[in-house]
Amino acid sequence: MKLKKILIIICILIFLFGIIGSLYLILNPHSQKVNIIQNGKILYTIDLEKSENRIIEVEYKDSKNIIEIKNHKIFMADAECPDHICIKMGELKSGIPIVCLPNKLVIEFTETNEIDAEVK
C-alpha cells in the first residue's frame, strides 16, 4: 500500500522534527532578544536574530555610549565613560551582561520570548 508508506514517512518526519526542535531549544535556552537598560528602564528590546547591522546611541548626562549590532552580535563600540570596561567586555554572551556602571547602562539577554515588537 502506497498510502500507508507515505503516512509512515510523514509520521517519522514529524517525529524527527520534534526531536530536532527540542534539541534546538535545549542547546539554545536563551532567546536572542536583548534589552538595553538605562537606570533600570528598558530603552530598547532588540531581537539579534532579526536585527540588521545598526548603531544605537544612548546618552546619559554628558556621556554617550555607542552600541553596535553587527552580524547578529551586540557590543559596546564606544563609550564616554572613565573605565571603558563595557567596551573591553566585547560581545554580549548569554548570562554575562555588558554593564557600563558610570553611565548606568546594561545590555543583557531577556529571558522571555514574549516581546515581539521592537520597543523604541
Ligand SMILES: [Zn+2]
Ligand atoms: Zn563604560
